[in-house]
Amino acid sequence: MTFALAGDILYIILDILGEERDYNSLYQCAITSRCFAEHALELLYKLYNTSPVRGGGTEDEQFRTRRTASTLASIRSQQDVIIRKWAVMWRSIALSTLDQTYLPYYSYIRYLDLEDLGYLLGQGYINRNKEVFFTPELTDYISQDYGIKGNKRLRSSKSFDIEHTLVKIGSAIVKRSMSIRGMSCNVQPPVLAEFLQQLPLLQSLTIWSGASLTDHSGDKIRDYCPELKQLTIYSWQNEPSRNAESDSEQFLNELRPNTLEYFEVLSYSHLGPRSIRAMGSHLNSLTELKLTSLTIEAIAELPSLNSPPALKVLVLTDSVPAARNDEFYAAVTRVAEWIRSCKALRRLELRRFVDDPFLLSQALSDENLRLTYLSLTGYSISDGHAFHEALSNQSSLAGLYLRGEGSDVPEDNELLIQTIGQLNSLQELELMNISDGFTCDHLITLAPFVPHLERLWISGDYFRDDVWLAFLCLPKLRSLVVHAPSSFTAQGVLRFISELGPGNRGFGLSILSSAHDTDITEEAEKLIREVLKTQLDGTFDFGLAQEESDSESDTEMSE
Template sequence: MSFVLADDVLCMILDILGDERDHHSLFQCALSSRHLAAHSIPVLYKVCHASPVRGGGTEDEQFFNPLKRPPFNASLKRMVDPAVHKWALLWRSLALSSLGHTYLPYCSYLRYLDLDDLGDLLKDPKFSGQIREDFFSSELLDTVSSDYEAKGNKRLRSSAKGPDPSADLVKLRIGSAIVKKATSIRGMSLHVPPETLSEWVAGLPLLQSLTVWSGAALSQHTGAQLRENCPKFKQLTIYSWRDRPPITAEAESEEFLKELSPDTLECFDLISLSQLGPRSVAALGSQLQSLSELKLTSLTIKAIAELPSLKPLPSLRALALVDSVPSPRNESFYAIVSQVAEWIGNCRSLRQLDLRRFVDDPFLLSQTLSKEGLTLTNLSLAKYDMSGSDAFHEALGRQQSLRSLCLSGDPSFVPEDIEILVQALGQLHELRDLDLKDISDGFAQEHVITLTASLPHLECLWISGDFFDDTVLQAFYHLRELRALVIPAFSKFTADGIFDFISHLGPGNTGFSLSILNAVDSTLTEEAQLLISETLKASVDGSFDYGIVPLDDSDSSVPEDGVYW
């Protein structure tokens, strides 16, 4: 007796698979029957930008048989990389559908157009031979190039004509064809000329997010086009924004931000090198009420001084300030830092703060974290010096709402500095993720045992120290929710010690991953390592990584008993 699911139930199931980015299951559904294909293909193409097809991996093992050794007379031209082949077929179907040459309108299902991905495909060394020939069918060649002549049913290159069309040209022409058909696009990632971007944006009424390589792409009144044609636009990511003499990034960014509809931009992320100045920062004030995520890079001290003029951002939840232009640390500098600390502390909706070589970051945080009403859940500080940061560490203990903390930089081996940090961390009882890269290099095993005793909810921990052995493992016995432990310290663990630790794991540790990265003079044989891996897999569906550091026999820094002298 067969049972047929109602269409609405089937759509709900497929939508769940789409939300989970389960490309394999969706693809299998599309292959199973015409009825399922009609429902699954639209969902599959809605999330195709997140497919792991580019890098291969386990999904491709399920789609393709392993490459067999070719016969001695097989043409190398016919040998193809399965992942790249599938990647090319995906883009070919999108391109052909935009030209009306496919049974289903695949491109109309798109919600996110990642033209950077297409560019990566066209420039991949494996995109050659048979894969390239299959991709550039006659229909596509008519769109991207006129350098081919007909011969029977095939299209051949004329020797009298120029080279293959460039990857950038192909990407531009395919992208233009898709944009004209796929008006349902909500997001785009691309690197195209300013005139092209301005034109494309005008035809995408549902556009919400945009990622561009250079802010220069926004220079042809793209802000005005977004205001007039894209009422739901709210997210902008820019990799870099630099001067193009005589045009300055300062002027371009100020113009673009002023062209946007006020209080509509929720996310402004500037990822890499930029040359924005105080006018650019001031222009962000037009988005004062809506900004919830802000990342700024490469600011000068003059631009930094403009941040407090924005006044507290009522909706700001995530703030990242990184890699500022170095400035003399004089009285004026610290006055500006204090003002910025006050401004950050008054953004009461702020939950995530990321700093890296912004100003004197420990000094700034020592003031910011002490502000009443600031309740962070995520904090990251990179590239700082632990020495001289006691005031920051003491203030850190006041942010007891923290669930994720990442500290990295130069460690201190002064006992007083270590004690202050350990004491502060021990007050953060709600921590789930703790990442102490390099900063904890001076920790003794007793410091780790003391620290973890106060952090019962830890799920992920990266911690180093001066030297670890089986003794430190008792620090993790009571962590019933721990799922990932990384120990990069020089260490010497025994199989018995690790098995004893595994015996303390329970249901809350399901999926536990143990990584010991720098074992010295290891007593673990390959057989013991394999047995540990199998035991972890069997007990909590876990995994084990083990790395050995070879030391010269003349190196006396780590004697046989594992104690430093």
Template sequence: MPSLDETKEMPSSAQLPPEIILLVCQELAADRALGTLYHLALTASTVAPIALEQLYSLYDISPAILGTYGKRAWGTRWRSILMSTKGRTAYPYAAYLRTLSLGGNLDDVLSEMLGDKTVRQAFFAPPLEGLLCLWNDATRAQRHTRAYGLPRIDHAVTVSRCGEAIIEYIEKLARESDVKVALAHLETNSVPSGVLSAWCRRLGPGLISLRLRDGAILNKDIGVSLASECPNFNDLTLFYCLTQSAEDNSPQDNLPAFLNELQPNTLRNFEIMSKSSIGQKSLAALSRQSKSLRSLKFSGLSLDALRALDRLTECTELECFGLENDHFDRTDLVAQGLELVSKLSAWIGRCSSLRDFRIVHGHDALHLVRDLLCTSNAPLESLTLRHFSLMPTGQNRSIFEALARHKETLRELTIGHFWDPQDSVEKAPVSFLHPETTVILDSICELKQLKVLNLQGAWVDSLDFARIVEHLPQLEELQIMSYETLEDHDLLAFHAFPNLRSLMIVTPTTFSHEALVSFVKGLDPIRQNGIQIDIMAQDRENAPWQDVDLNEHIAAVNGSITLGYARNIDGDDDDSSSDSD
């Protein structure tokens, strides 16, 4: 270490070259060290703009913007961004943004915060009064809250005005100072198609991704704007795409028209997170991106769309594929013909770079994953199979055994909640003790590199847990949803996982207070620092009401423990959980 005299000669942050300060700030941003960046910005006027640029580039994940510090801090951060577009702040905060979250973030501000008259007036005080738009009618808030009697805010128009102010400002700044636009990711709920098309044109080459609530607003004009002005655009996420315009309206105003206008083989990521009404036309248009697509995720596809998935069989460069159906949807692709299922399975098996494969509520999951597990050499790192049906007798074992083929690469596994094909939907899932599924545990125990294991809806007893503990020493996250009661010796056995950082037990437990304290005391303060423990169905008769020791020891590793208690058969409605931080 330097002596006191030596430290006097060391330069302060203000004396360091700007290039060094920038490198430091970029590293802090990469580590999400928002607090450190904030305090660094306070050290000197020469450091502030460099640190603030990195800080505001991460504004969408900051505690202030996420509401962690309360709604006033949340609103203050947004007001500072909007004020900068008027030239009323010391630094151009809006120009630092890499992500503009107008939907899930700014819209939430209006919903959750601006019903408070005082905060609303402060937020839209001059010079921002022109951004506020009220409904034309005279209807006022009726609930007896601080918003009682206030005119209702027109969210869509207000959000559009705020977005326009920010985009106009950064466009002007880039034009006048020849500075590259930083904004790369745009997320919004409900702006008109024409507005979105204009924004895309003006953001230009910097725009990389769009995240929209309703994909039905996409049309040919937006596709043209992206194709002509945004050569780096490669990522599209839709929360849902439900209205008829997704497929059936004017050919100028639907999702296929949008996709057909994009430059071929430029889109890398495409995701629909919830329900959708897309069909053959959209999937055919999406196939134009077959050589560039790396991630493809669908939720809530209709039977017609599932039948048309073979339109995508040329997309063999995929690294991530996800398919999630509605919880109550038991669509059977096999009933549509084995030829279709075999074609889809062969397609997935040809994706030689596939790292992440996920099917949830997919009746035919084992049929679709067969080639991937049994014949492919894809570097599979994450596999999720939930709520699926077993294949006819004799065909399941080979697929479950094939899990072990991926023991060198597989790091995350979620499996469970499967049904015998002879069972009705209402019956309970088949257990891991089913004659054809016991091989699952044998294969799991060979996955020595596994770091995340999620067993759901399984009849797994203490002996099975002992095998898992013995064979999977690298586990960092473990979630168990079983029907067998776990006791003290089962909890203490988890000490064999020296790297465990997250433990969730959604199964009946009868852990004693002494066992819980012993388990927490045995945690490694370095390797298990920050561990999260959730025990969700603890027997009330074993409820550890004396939490002092538990709190003290979990705090020693900066961890948290949540205890949820099983329903009291006497109908006691006391608190069902307690938290220790």
């Protein structure tokens, strides 16, 4: 007996496939039946940017083939198959703006990733798959190089220009589409200004260089993009004819006040005190602020952003080195006071910002500051005593990430263990290198005080099977990464898995630095993986410690 599913049920199924980013299933649905081809293709093209050429997409991306090839030629062949799929998709999007496709694919786009298209065009991929992308219709549309012979215009044989192709396709999409909410691009200021005038629903913008925001882009955003809230910039540096400090100040002041909610600079920049002050025009709206490469002069200006009422996320990284004199520490103290004044702040990340342990020892001492996430990278446990003592005030922390230099001094490790033991709400704990001096006894002492822990990444002195007792005290643990030197046995691992409970469902175990004389052979590894999958629907990763080369050993001996 056969029966037909109602159309709305089919659409619900397709929506679920879209939420799960099941690219293959969506594609199969699209080519199986006309009755839901349009909805399947609409969802597929909405997801086109979630698995881009640049970076390869998400880890569980199902639109790619696995790299099972054993030769370089076979690997390259598999890569070409992947690239061809994305080249075909981009070609279809471009042709749809010329009304030469089955459906208007450009209209399904919500996030226009022109950086991905630029990567596709600029990495030699197109040269190997030229016929897939440059069909006659698209080549005719893109080409603008003509010569004159008598009364005839002849197309030039000059090879395609990447920037021209990118702008041509991008312009065609933004002119036709009325659904774009986000865009990523690397274009010249006049081109960006032209794009902005045609994107009334734009909410987020990612650009390669802050120089693109000149040519009164702030005015264009204010007049044509009233919904823009998020801005991400890879870098903003001085150029021969441009000053990043002046340009950023002008851009931020051109925007409608209190509209920017998210501002991030990812890489090197020349933003200074004036740029920081200009951010004050968005003081009441700013919820996430992420800055890097600041000078001490720019850092000293942060307190001018008086108690930002909405700021929830603050990330400060890789500042320009400065002399640690009285003036430096006076500025750090003022910044600590400013952080304490950010009452809405919940997430704080520092990496080689200033004297970070000193800054945090002052900022975290106020119990009115209630963080849920704290990350500190690039410090020494022996220099962090005051910071660790102040950290105990943050009992609301759900996530703690500390990365730096560990110590063999017992007092250093015991103080950190004592501090973490007071953070009873922790759900995620990552201690990378900073816990290199931790022993099994340290973990057995700590585990009962963090019963809500769901994810743990730990390094240590040297772990054996007796450390599993500590991890069994964590009833909600679902991810455990052991990056410490270890000599676990297959029997010990299997016994540990057998004692896990229903709260550990989906448990992922990673042992990443095992001794080479372990009895966890390939067969044992396969057995552990199968048992973990069967009992808890879990996963298992295993890796041996890297062996020192002879040259490294000789160097150590000579030293």
